[in-house]
Amino acid sequence: MxxxxxxxxxxxxxxxxxxxxxxxxxxxxxxxxxxxxxxxxxxxxxxxxxxxxxxxxxxxxxxxxxxxxxxxxxxxxxxxxxxxxxxxxxxxxxxxxxxxxxxxxxxxxxxxxxxxxxxxxxxxxxxxxxxxxxxxxxxxxxxxxxxxxxxxxxxxxxxxxxxxxxxxxxxxxxxxxxxxxxxxxxxxxxxxxxxxxxxxxxxKKGYELDSKQSLRYRIYGWLASYLQETKRYCELRILSLQGHLVNRMKNISNEFLEEDKNLRAKREKSRIWxxxxxxxxxxxxxxxxxxxxxxxxxxxxxxxxxxxxxxxxxxxxxxxxxxxxxxxxxxxxxxxxxxxxNLKPQMNVNENGEKVEKVVNGIEFKDVWFKYAEDKDWILKGINLNLTLGERIAVVGENGAGKSTLIKLLTRFYDPSEGAVELDGKDVRLLNYEYYHKRFAVLFQDFETYPFSVIDTIGFGDVERMKDIEGIKVAAKKADIDEFVESLPLKYENPLNQQFDKGVQPSGGQWQRFGIARMLFREKADILVLDEPTSNVDPEAEEKIFNELLKKSKSKILIFVSQRFSTVRRADKILVVDKGKVIEQGTHEELMKLDGKYTRLFKLQAKGYV
Ligand SMILES: Nc1ncnc2c1ncn2[C@@H]1O[C@H](COP(=O)(O)OP(=O)(O)O)[C@@H](O)[C@H]1O
Ligand SMILES: [Mg+2]
The missing domain is CATH 1.20.1560.10 (ABC transporter type 1, transmembrane domain)
Incomplete structure (x- = not known):
């Protein structure tokens, strides 16, 4: 009572x-x-x-x-x-x-x-x-x-x-x-x-209703964004999905209104006394x-x-x-x-670790084993690797072999579960994280397409040097995107999104060249990494971009994941990754002599081209 x-x-x-x-x-x-x-x-x-x-x-x-x-x-x-x-x-x-x-x-x-x-x-x-x-x-x-x-x-x-x-x-x-x-x-x-x-x-009841509605609310948000975002327009239009999605939204919102109304009515009733x-x-x-x-x-x-x-x-x-x-x-x-x-990073980012300003010899993977979580399978199984300054290394292998995972350990987005990655003999876990990242210029498969100006898109490669317009132009030229930029109404000031006045929408291949330009602008980086970003570029353009990268990376490490054997074969060293292991490594000629996995993959693609 x-x-x-x-x-x-x-x-x-x-x-x-x-x-x-x-x-x-x-x-x-x-x-x-x-x-x-x-x-x-x-x-x-x-x-x-x-x-x-x-x-x-x-x-x-x-x-x-x-x-x-x-x-x-x-x-x-x-x-x-x-x-x-x-x-x-x-x-x-x-x-x-x-x-x-x-x-x-x-x-x-x-x-x-x-x-x-x-x-x-x-x-x-x-x-x-x-x-x-x-x-x-x-x-x-x-x-x-x-x-x-x-x-x-x-x-x-x-x-x-x-x-x-x-x-x-x-x-x-x-x-x-x-x-x-x-x-x-x-x-x-x-x-x-x-x-x-x-x-x-x-x-309290309203609060419970809120939690009960939260998943549907999220679905509602997704539906709304599909309907409202212009970049999704074409696919929805072809599939005539709009009507269907609108109906789903209406159903959810009707449920919400009904539930809210019921709660309100009950509340008013209980309030009367x-x-x-x-x-x-x-x-x-x-x-x-x-x-x-x-x-x-x-x-x-x-x-x-x-x-x-x-x-x-x-x-x-x-x-x-x-x-x-x-x-x-x-x-x-x-x-x-x-x-x-109040979250703390699980990974030690070592703010007080050594601030490495440049790579002297290279990077070494020492018996690296890796799984994404305790209860998951091993993704990398005992990788031993040397990436030496001046080397151009290609990584090939089937989908899901672990190539991108290897890159993520190299760039220290994950740490090995066992073994170590070392930079000039020092375990990278002991180095200052931010400075370690400064050693890299990376283009991931799903790299960013910034909607801002060309200067931003390329300049973001090294924010400290963003005022160096000449440097940005040089990078654009090397990535073979300068002619496109010069044709834009605002040239290097031009926004790269149609939502801006005079904005343009670059094509997939053009975006990749911007990505490469951004990478090339990051001149202080010693290690250039490309994880299959060039798959949209036509072979001739890729040849050109790759030449440029090879030239640029003479004193650096260039490591790239690619399915294009025309470029892969020109690397100093090719790594064949299969089910989490490096099963073959060497030059194109050496690997062809082995007549193993590399040869099979190479012939498969060669056949596709004829
Ligand atoms: N964040 C992640 N969490 C759990 N598993 C992942 C994650 N990323 C990739 N994997 C798994 O790791 C394996 C290797 O993936 P990945 O390295 O991306 O292969 P590749 O780049 O060679 O195609 C795949 O089986 C994939 O499903
Ligand atoms: Mg991958």
């Missing part, structure tokens, strides 16, 4: 969650701008407090008015009245002005909050490692945060900044009533209790106030003031409660952010 009456006190967990959420959001806001934070909170408090003088002025006006009814000297009565009315109007104006400044400051704060969270997420993600990021449970939770970070800030900041105003409003109004009788205040708190009980249950205590209380106190007027215990003005205070207590109480509910609804989101921001 007691448990039923006092649930808000017993649900300590919920209180703790609300407290946690407020603390986290406040912390972020404070970090963005302490002055803005103080401003919004102070404005909110002042706004809440201003009801006190307004109520009091109204009381004075009414009393003066009643006292002057039928007076013979109206001039004597009207002056003080006019003064009071003026003061009342002034107070109201101040309140309005504060209200609008406050709502502007809140908007600024909530935008800043959203932006800050987005930047925070991006910055934090950059500190994590591939192992952490590719974990499916991580992905699930992270995607949820990412999806929501656009719209949660608004409700969080609004509710947070409303709290001081509600509390001050509540204290001022309750303070007025306390003059009259503490019992009135105690009763006011008691009659709002049933409302809280019902609402608290429904906040909670209005009665309030009705009796409000009616009762009202009659009591009237009684006090009649028996001349209080003036008519005071009657009005107490009544206003009474209403204001109820209003502030429920707005306070709404703020807390809203904050509670955002708890999981805030908790997810907290989790994410």
């Amino acid at each position: 007691i448990k039923k009456i006092l649930p808000p006190l017993i649900y300590r967990e919920q209180f703790a969650q609300i407290f946690f959420t407020i603390r986290e959001v406040f912390g972020i806001l404070w970090n963005i701008n302490p002055r803005l934070t103080i401003l919004v909170l102070a404005l909110s408090s002042f706004f809440g407090f201003l009801s006190l003088p307004i109520f009091y002025l109204e009381k004075l006006i009414l009393d003066k008015l009643v006292g002057s009814i039928g007076t013979s000297n109206w001039q004597a009565a009207i002056y003080p009245l006019a003064l009071l009315i003026g003061a009342r109007a002034l107070a109201e104006t101040i309140r309005n002005v504060i209200g609008s400044i406050q709502s502007y400051a809140k908007q600024v704060a909530s935008r800043a909050f959203n932006i800050r969270v987005e930047i925070m997420l991006g910055e934090k993600l950059a500190t994590l490692d591939a192992q952490t990021i590719n974990d499916p449970t991580f992905q699930d939770r992270y995607n949820k945060i990412e999806r929501q970070s656009g719209n949660r800030g608004w409700s969080l900041i609004m509710s947070l900044t409303d709290i001081p105003g509600s509390i001050l409003g509540l204290i001022s109004s309750a303070g007025i009533l306390l003059f009259l009788s503490p019992l009135v205040v105690v009763l006011a708190a008691l009659v709002t209790f049933p409302v809280i009980l019902v609402d608290r249950d429904y906040v 909670t209005y009665f205590p309030y009705l009796f209380y409000y009616g009762g106190t009202n009659i009591y106030f009237a009684f006090l007027v009649i028996t001349t215990k209080i003036s008519v003005g005071s009657y009005q003031m107490f009544l206003r205070a009474l209403l204001s207590v109820g209003q502030n109480f429920s707005s306070l409660f709404n703020s807390f509910s809203e904050i509670y609804e955002n708890y999981v989101y805030v908790e997810d952010i907290h989790w994410f921001m």
